[in-house]
C-alpha cells in the first residue's frame with residue numbers, strides 16, 4: 001500500500017476517534033433533564049383514588065382527563081402570552097383575551113388538584129383536632145358547618161364549594177366559586193374543595209347531586225385538609 005494512502009487512513013482514524021471522545025465528553029456534561037419552559041406545569045397523578053366507593057373508575061378517569069386538559073391549556077396560554085410579549089404585542093385584543101383566559105384555565109387546574117388532593121380519606125375529622133376546634137368556634141358545631149357546606153354545594157349552577165381560612169382574622173368561611181375564577185376570597189387559604197360541576201357527579205349519580213355530596217363527605221381526607229391550615 002502506498003505510504004500516502006496509509007498516512008491518510010491514519011489521519012482519518014485519529015479524526016474519528018477525536019470526534020467520538022468529544023461526543024462522550026459532551027454527553028457526560030449534558031443535563032439529562034431538559035429545563036422546564038416558563039409557566040410549565042405538570043399534571044399530577046391521582047390514580048390512587050381509583051376504587052374509592054361511590055366514585056366509579058370510569059368517572060374518575062374522565063375527570064382526570066378533564067383535569068389534564070386544564071394543565072395543558074394553562075401551559076399553552078403561558079407560552080402564547082410569552083410570545084406576544086416578546087413580539088411587543090401586549091396592546092392587542094389577543095393579549096388581553098388570553099390574559100383573561102389564563103385565570104380560568106389556571107384555577108381549573110389548581111382547584112382540581114386541591115379537590116383530588118382532599119379525597120381518599122377513610123377517617124372522620126378527629127374531635128380533638130385544631131380544625132375541629134376552629135369549625136366549632138366559627139359555626140357552632142361540625143354539623144352546622146357541614147349543613148352549610150352541603151347547602152352551598154346544592155345551589156343551582158355549576159362551580160365549586162370552598163372552605164376558606166381567613167389568615168388575618170382566623171375565621172372560616174364556606175364560599176361558592178362560580179365556574180373556576182369568580183368568587184375567590186382574596187388573601188384567604190382554601191382548605192377543603194368540592195367540585196359540583198355536572199361532570200363530577202352526573203356519570204355516577206345523574207341528577208342526585210345530594211348523593212354525590214354525601215359520597216364526597218364519606219371520603220374527605222381530613223389530614224390533607226388540616227395540612228393546608230396556616231402555621
Ligand SMILES: [Fe+2]
Pocket residue numbers: 063066112195197199200
Ligand atoms: Fe371537575
